[in-house]
Amino acid sequence: MIPxxxxxxxxxxxxxxxxxxxxxxxxxxxxxxSAEKRQEFIDSNGLYxxxxxxxxxxxxxxxxxxxxxxxxxxxxxxxxxxxxLLTYALGNTLRLYGxxxxxxxxxxxxLGIIASRRPGSWLDSLINTTAFYLxxxxxxxxxxxxxxxxxVQLGWxxxxxxxxxxxxxxxxxxxxxxxxxxxxxxxxxxxxxxxRYTRAAVLDVAxxxxxxxxxxxxxxxxxxLFKHSVRNALIPVVTLIAIDMGAVLGGLxxxxxxxxxxxxxxxxxxxxxxxxxxxxxxxxxIVVFAVLVFNLIADVLYAVLDPRIRLD
Amino acid sequence: xxxxxxxxxxxxxxxxxxxxxxxAVRGIDLDVHPGEAVGIVGESGSGKTVTFLATMxxxxxxxxxxxxxxxxxTEVVRASRKALNKVRGQQISMIFQDPLSALxxxxxxxxxxxxxxxxxxxxxxxxxxxxxxxxxxxxxxxxPDQRARQYPHEFSGGMRQRAMIAIAIAxxxxxxIADEPTTALDVTVQAQILDVLQRIRAEMGTAIVMIxxxxxxxxxxxxxxxxxxxxxxxxxxxxxxLYAQPTHPYTDGLLQSIPRIGLDRLVxxxxxxxxxxxxxxxxxxxxxxxxxEPVCRQALPELIPFRDSQTACxxxxxxxxxxxx
Amino acid sequence: xxxxIDTRIEEVRTELLSEVALGVGETPPDEVGDLDAxxxxxxxxxxxLQLAWRRYWRHRGAAVSTVILAIMLLVVLATPLTARYxxxxxxxxxxxxxxxxxxxxxxxxxxxxxxxxxxxxxxxxTSLFIGVASAILSTVIGTAVGSFAGLRGGAFDxxxxxxxxxxxxxxxxxxxxxxxxxxxxxxFLDPIIGERTSIRFIIVLFAIFGWMxxxxxxxxxxLALKEREFVEASRAAGASDLRIVVAHLLPNSIxxxxxxxxxxxxxxxxxxxxxxFFGFGPQPGAGSISLGQLVQGAGAAARQxxxxxxxxxCGALVLLAxxxxxxxxxxxxxxxxxxxxxx
Numbered sequence: 001m002i003p004x005x006x007x008x009x010x011x012x013x014x015x016x017x018x019x020x021x022x023x024x025x026x027x028x029x030x031x032x033x034s035a036e037k038r039q040e041f042i043d044s045n046g047l048y049x050x051x052x053x054x055x056x057x058x059x060x061x062x063x064x065x066x067x068x069x070x071x072x073x074x075x076x077x078x079x080x081x082x083x084x085l086l087t088y089a090l091g092n093t094l095r096l097y098g099x100x101x102x103x104x105x106x107x108x109x110x111l112g113i114i115a116s117r118r119p120g121s122w123l124d125s126l127i128n129t130t131a132f133y134l135x136x137x138x139x140x141x142x143x144x145x146x147x148x149x150x151x152v153q154l155g156w157x158x159x160x161x162x163x164x165x166x167x168x169x170x171x172x173x174x175x176x177x178x179x180x181x182x183x184x185x186x187x188x189x190x191x192x193x194x195x196r197y198t199r200a201a202v203l204d205v206a207x208x209x210x211x212x213x214x215x216x217x218x219x220x221x222x223x224x225l226f227k228h229s230v231r232n233a234l235i236p237v238v239t240l241i242a243i244d245m246g247a248v249l250g251g252l253x254x255x256x257x258x259x260x261x262x263x264x265x266x267x268x269x270x271x272x273x274x275x276x277x278x279x280x281x282x283x284x285x286i287v288v289f290a291v292l293v294f295n296l297i298a299d300v301l302y303a304v305l306d307p308r309i310r311l312d
Numbered sequence: 313x314x315x316x317x318x319x320x321x322x323x324x325x326x327x328x329x330x331x332x333x334x335x336a337v338r339g340i341d342l343d344v345h346p347g348e349a350v351g352i353v354g355e356s357g358s359g360k361t362v363t364f365l366a367t368m369x370x371x372x373x374x375x376x377x378x379x380x381x382x383x384x385x386t387e388v389v390r391a392s393r394k395a396l397n398k399v400r401g402q403q404i405s406m407i408f409q410d411p412l413s414a415l416x417x418x419x420x421x422x423x424x425x426x427x428x429x430x431x432x433x434x435x436x437x438x439x440x441x442x443x444x445x446x447x448x449x450x451x452x453x454x455x456p457d458q459r460a461r462q463y464p465h466e467f468s469g470g471m472r473q474r475a476m477i478a479i480a481i482a483x484x485x486x487x488x489i490a491d492e493p494t495t496a497l498d499v500t501v502q503a504q505i506l507d508v509l510q511r512i513r514a515e516m517g518t519a520i521v522m523i524x525x526x527x528x529x530x531x532x533x534x535x536x537x538x539x540x541x542x543x544x545x546x547x548x549x550x551x552x553x554l555y556a557q558p559t560h561p562y563t564d565g566l567l568q569s570i571p572r573i574g575l576d577r578l579v580x581x582x583x584x585x586x587x588x589x590x591x592x593x594x595x596x597x598x599x600x601x602x603x604x605e606p607v608c609r610q611a612l613p614e615l616i617p618f619r620d621s622q623t624a625c626x627x628x629x630x631x632x633x634x635x636x637x
Numbered sequence: 638x639x640x641x642i643d644t645r646i647e648e649v650r651t652e653l654l655s656e657v658a659l660g661v662g663e664t665p666p667d668e669v670g671d672l673d674a675x676x677x678x679x680x681x682x683x684x685x686l687q688l689a690w691r692r693y694w695r696h697r698g699a700a701v702s703t704v705i706l707a708i709m710l711l712v713v714l715a716t717p718l719t720a721r722y723x724x725x726x727x728x729x730x731x732x733x734x735x736x737x738x739x740x741x742x743x744x745x746x747x748x749x750x751x752x753x754x755x756x757x758x759x760x761x762x763t764s765l766f767i768g769v770a771s772a773i774l775s776t777v778i779g780t781a782v783g784s785f786a787g788l789r790g791g792a793f794d795x796x797x798x799x800x801x802x803x804x805x806x807x808x809x810x811x812x813x814x815x816x817x818x819x820x821x822x823x824x825f826l827d828p829i830i831g832e833r834t835s836i837r838f839i840i841v842l843f844a845i846f847g848w849m850x851x852x853x854x855x856x857x858x859x860l861a862l863k864e865r866e867f868v869e870a871s872r873a874a875g876a877s878d879l880r881i882v883v884a885h886l887l888p889n890s891i892x893x894x895x896x897x898x899x900x901x902x903x904x905x906x907x908x909x910x911x912x913x914f915f916g917f918g919p920q921p922g923a924g925s926i927s928l929g930q931l932v933q934g935a936g937a938a939a940r941q942x943x944x945x946x947x948x949x950x951c952g953a954l955v956l957l958a959x960x961x962x963x964x965x966x967x968x969x970x971x972x973x974x975x976x977x978x979x980x
Contacts, residue, residue, distance in 0.1 A: 210415055212408070
């Protein structure tokens with residue numbers, strides 16, 4: 001695990017160094033910087049030239065990184081501390097994803113189970129077809145469409161942001177109002193995929209012999225469904241949830257950007273567009289870390305749920 | 313005369329498929345008496361398994377079942393799910409061919425027995441668990457308390473089948489249907505499983521219905537045998553009479569195709585089983601029977617008594633069976 | 638991390654994501670098939686490909702979509718004939734920015750007075766080209782790597798699985814944008830893959846992400862097939878690895894690979910639109926345009942009330958997405974391994 005982290009962070013560092021030219025970006029953002037300031041920037045960001053310079057820069061950066069957010073290089077634009085920006089963005093994304101996941105995944109799984117009960121029936125077709133079309137529509141189309149209809153044309157809901165411009169403090173009602181449209185967009189996606197995953201997983205299990213054994217025991221059909229069918233079918237679905245969660249920390253980029261919802265997605269795009277590498281690196285480290293951790297969780301979860309896969 | 317524990321009357325099962333109606337079972341009459349062991353012998357396609365799946369209510373909805381199947385007097389054909397669930401697992405149990413796939417891999421073996429107990433008895437959790445361990449012991453699994461906490465994949469094939477039997481007898485059923493329980497197992501393990509079934513029958517008085525294609529298994533365990541072909545019973549006899557004096561050309565053919573020491577040749581039955589979408593008219597075996605005459609194809613033969621057996625061969629009085637081909 | 642967990646999860650995930658995410662009209666399991674009543678039914682002899690062909694056309698959604706797509710293809714490929722104006726040509730008479738649909742411009746005009754209908758035709762053509770090209774590239778690379786990994790196993794297989802595992806778990810858009818930046822920054826690659834804004838570049842970019850899914854899919858198929866007797870028989874006859882892959886494993890894996898190919902196309906088309914939305918898409922240069930570029934203006938246009946700039950490009954995109962999804966679905970049903978009597 002640890003060597004992978006080193007490798008990953010090194011690759012990220014090298015990627016940022018190669019893909020961007022932080023010095024040029026800095027100069028563009030601060031055209032009248034003095035020679036000292038320029039050198040200070042080079043030193044504080046470890047932008048030593050050459051291949052050896054890359055390694056040296058990486059070591060320095062890594063050292064500063066583990067020492068804590070206070071030591072991280074400041075953003076190019078606005079010379080701000082990166083950590084508060086990150087936490088703000090992360091909080092927003094988690095709120096958006098949390099709400100959407102709870103709604104979308106639970107409903108999706110529920111619909112998937114319902115659809116799988118009577119495969120080929122009209123209900124099954126309805127659920128499936130709906131999931132299909134919802135899933136086929138690219139997310140930014142639905143986001144733009146919803147924004148257009150409900151926020152701009154009808155004016156029922158705010159089109160952007162977490163709070164109305166200029167708002168201060170905490171207001172649950174406003175927050176919810178601003179979350180509704182983005183949540184709908186994300187729920188559409190999750191609902192579509194999870195209902196289809198679940199349906200297929202349950203159908204996969206439906207031909208299993210142990211279901212016949214369970215029925216032969218004379219237990220109620222509902223118990224057969226939940227204790228046997230669903231219990232076994234959901235194993236892969238649950239691991240997928242874990243993996244999805246890992247990916248979400250990178251932000252629901254499309255949704256957040258269209259609704260100008262200041263989460264990780266907006267943070268990322270803004271940083272990319274500004275070429276703001278000090279903002280990018282910690283972001284990427286967090287994302288990579290989240291992916292690794294959640295993959296690990298998925299593996300462990302699978303072993304917990306399926307005793308055939310235990311470590312022997 | 314004690315009432316039979318299982319009673320089938322004119323049981324028919326038809327499957328509705330895209331290619332047409334498949335007549336899997338075409339009229340079975342059978343009684344199973346308390347404590348007796350009945351062997352059901354037949355090839356793939358004879359309908360032997362379908363008959364008892366129908367009795368257990370385990371066929372898919374598109375299977376059309378007519379006739380009557382009574383378990384301890386309760387009618388199960390077209391019964392409501394509630395009524396069905398009262399009977400199965402309690403009065404009648406079934407074990408299947410492949411114990412690995414028949415057991416849920418993510419639940420512990422002990423819990424799967426407890427589930428069976430909970431379905432029909434109200435025991436405390438502790439009592440149920442103790443009973444589960446006890447049952448594992450009854451079927452001959454060593455260290456039952458440890459084994460109860462294990463998962464199916466940690467058991468060997470023979471042990472899994474024993475565990476299945478433990479589940480099946482948990483509520484002391486009157487009849488246990490065993491669908492080819494030994495087919496997937498090694499020969500030595502086969503004998504052990506059959507012993508377990510014998511013991512259960514002796515100690516608990518459970519009637520056993522042994523479905524198999526293996527005449528050796530039948531000889532070992534059954535009192536009576538029903539030979540099935542193309543969805544009907546073609547011969548019904550006690551086990552000794554069946555082997556000594558078969559009363560149907562199909563049974564005769566089966567016996568002649570068993571390898572035996574001293575026999576020079578194996579004589580298989582020519583031809584193949586009929587297409588159940590359109591079974592042949594009259595006796596379904598006629599196309600493959602060396603004794604067939606036009607009279608055989610006229611009508612579906614019913615079982616008629618002959619010597620100590622019952623047979624569906626209308627020509628039985630005129631032919632001589634048991635002579636090598 | 639333990640080997641068995643990884644393989645099992647990966648198997649399940651690949652199976653679930655690829656096979657499952659495609660299956661709309663899944664037919665319920667055939668239980669009569671389990672029971673012994675099928676002997677003696679005569680069947681005229683048909684090759685698996687022919688059977689698949691017939692099954693495909695029975696899928697209504699796929700059939701309709703194929704027709705629609707075919708029509709679309711014909712129209713966009715014949716652009717010199719079917720387009721009404723050139724890409725950079727302003728609709729006459731001039732001074733006609735933002736015209737709503739009328740007989741001079743069927744789908745209206747954009748901010749430069751250009752005909753949306755003609756732009757759309759060229760855009761769809763460009764984007765489809767990107768999609769198909771990257772899909773083919775992904776499939777070729779993925780099939781090669783996946784079959785090799787599946788057949789040989791060992792360290793190569795482990796490493797490949799691990800790496801692709803993590804890459805695929807990564808948030809897609811983040812990875813693509815970063816990769817785009819990185820690839821563009823490696824100046825020595827420029828002659829091969831072109832500038833960041835070129836079509837060549839984006840094809841390569843999508844292929845770099847696409848091959849991994851195909852590789853895992855093919856590997857899964859190879860693993861499943863490798864244990865079958867006909868492979869053993871072939872080995873016993875002395876066939877080399879390459880021969881086994883080409884002559885035996887690939888023909889039997891064709892189903893899922895074709896499905897993956899189809900879905901790669903639409904993934905790339907939608908991906909291109911998404912990237913363009915954020916300004917990271919290709920700029921095909923004078924005389925051409927991509928669907929993504931047309932869609933890019935949709936957001937702002939919506940707020941200004943020029944609905945035709947939203948509806949037609951987005952509509953085309955959605956229509957493409959739905960059609961190709963249906964086709965992928967139909968292909969999946971056609972090649973469905975469960976119905977082949979595989980197990």
